[in-house]
Amino acid sequence: MSRLAGSSKLLRAMNESAALELLLDPGMLTRADLRRITALSTPTISELLRRLTAAGLITVVGHDSGRPGPAAEIYAADPDAAYTVAVSIRETGTSGNPSVAAALCDLTGTIRATVETHVDFLGADPVSTVAGVVTRLRKRAGVEAGRIRHVQLGVPGSYDPRSETIRLTDVPGFGRPGLVPRIAEALGTRVGADNDVNLAAVAERRRGAGREAENFALLWIGQDGLGLAIDINGTLLRGTRGGAGEIGYVPLYSPDSPHRKIDLQDLFGGPAIMELARDHGIAGETPAAVVAAGSEEFLAVLADRVVVGLAAVTAILDPYLIVLAGPIAQAGGEALLTAVTSAFGRAAPLECSITVTAIEGDAVLLGALDAGLKAVREVLVAAIRAG
Template sequence: MAVRGTPSWLGDQNAATALRLLLDHGPLSRNGVGERSGLSRPTATQMIARLEDKGLIEVVGEESIGRGPRAALYGVRNDLAYGVAINVDQEGVRSTVVDLAGTRHPVAHKAAAGMPAHRGAARDVARAVLDACEAADVDLTAIRHIRVGVPSSVDPRHDELSSVAALPGWSRKSIRRQLEGALGCEVEVDNDVNLAAIAERATGPYSPAGTFALLWVGYGIGLAVDVAGTVLRGASGGAGEIGNLPVPRGVPGADDGARDLEGFLGARALDRIGRETGWAEDGFARVLAGETLPERVCEVYAPRLAQSVIPVLGVVDPEVVVLGGPVGRAGGERLVELTTRHLREHTRWDPDVRLSAVAGDAVLDGARTALGTRLREALHARATGSLPAADHARVLAERLRDID
């Protein structure tokens, strides 16, 4: 790695600038790099040459610049490194390959009911990587980074999951070390709602300095708070675990036996409300199948949902409260309207309540977004010489076959 302030260091920094321009704007000529960077054409030529020498870019075409020879267009090599984004939850495992170009590769899906009886963290993740690579026709040896979303908080201090109730065969202890040791590449494990918030920030119309709280309602209830693009995780990774909060007294329905907000709002609660309103015995299963919540269910559910938002408003006071998760989507704009009305009539807060802007699997999309950033960071490190070309190029394929 070059010493800071030396010509070699300056050359690396210029090369990194050119790399960012190519990632952000797509293929550019030497003139294009010079114009966008504000540097001279000779310097831009040196920047391109340096990236070529490092094997990070290649000629991808030509552009006409009037009379005379056509100028070569340079683009970042998309085959340098790939990642795999994974979402593991009660329904099964979904995974997809992520690349530097942001290509939307196919999503591989294994339903929980069809998975082998003998499961575990390494086996689940290994199979997900294999399936994603097969679906995208990407060689296993190109995988450098893996990001896994799970329905649990993740304690970064002790590398520990708070719960594995929804993860058959998984152990709570040393989860990242366990996976990296088994797979032989970089693995990040993250809370599912935190990843959904990353997808929300990337998709929704939020101001760069704004704050929003994503209230996720599915099997249980979770929260993620995004402040100016940073998700608040807490010292132990437990920020947003509001499902453990006790049910407040005096709330409509508080006498139904639920001890905490998860029991008050989660899947069992929705089933109970469905029976009591005459809608369905299996309301949550209907939600997972894509059915919309009827008016009578929204009217019962909205006050409960509003109550769970009040602690967030009192502590964080976000500009926007976003309703997400299977139940949030099933409730739609009517659930948003009724929740907003209850907050306005019964509290001093008047937040902007919205439906999630993310369509489809928000957790997987968040893992994909986070991985895209990580791939860029790794490529930038290669450009500046702070990361060797063979980083993490270990024995992933062999280890995956051994695990499977």
């Protein structure tokens, strides 16, 4: 292939991808709209629409008669052209068992169905469990199995794509090498996997405070674990083996026992928060509950602990913004944010804006849908290009 031909093919692929994104986002556009937005020529726009229509990705949804000349055809993405499924393996809750939450969305990102169930993974096969949840979900939505083009897993652990292994996970069975390809084989579709906190950052970038940030770090304070996601200009830093951001394992030494090694998880992870609450006479069944009910003094002590982690992140990364996320951060809300901001100002001569996520619902699941939908669109455009 000549360099000119290769450049032409790349340009065509970029045009098709851009046109599809435009039709998926605003929803309904005419040829004139696309020409105005993209500055492409009329013949190029017509060819793009022909190819996208032939591929079944867009369709004519109406006519615009409000301008001179023949009524212009209005195009929009066909929502049923492809579907994405997100599956979030949540950390253990008060039941003692992890829960699985899943959602299915169409090509426009509209959620068609959701399911949630508690699972005892000690007595279950992860492949069968995930496949069963996906089957239940698509049946609820009335979608054929072949229309699901991508399943995105969010896992409490790090995913190493080179060895296809989920590492640093406490969910029984999910650390088996080759698990993700086995799930893909069982479902008959593409399956991606990523750390749950990374996916929460994907949602933050698209839906939350991350939209306005050049770069940001998301500190996840969960009921059990801690995690950090690092977004650099819209690209997540995952590390060589997918382990970037496993901040809970950063070693520290207790001032009271300098020879006893502890880590950040021992400082402000879920169990540590419960112990701190007992010391302050605050009752509650979960870390989120005690933080929500916490006194000003309790939150001040907790904030001092959180800032140990934030100071390290800021000193190394110097992010534009730090987002506090996860059940603990959301339970603490503005009161915790105020305490953390104050503690951060006292801790070190560092500067960084800090906020609490405003994303409602399951940020991991929403981020998994966003990531899965992006993968589906890329595959569809690649298929058009190959055709």
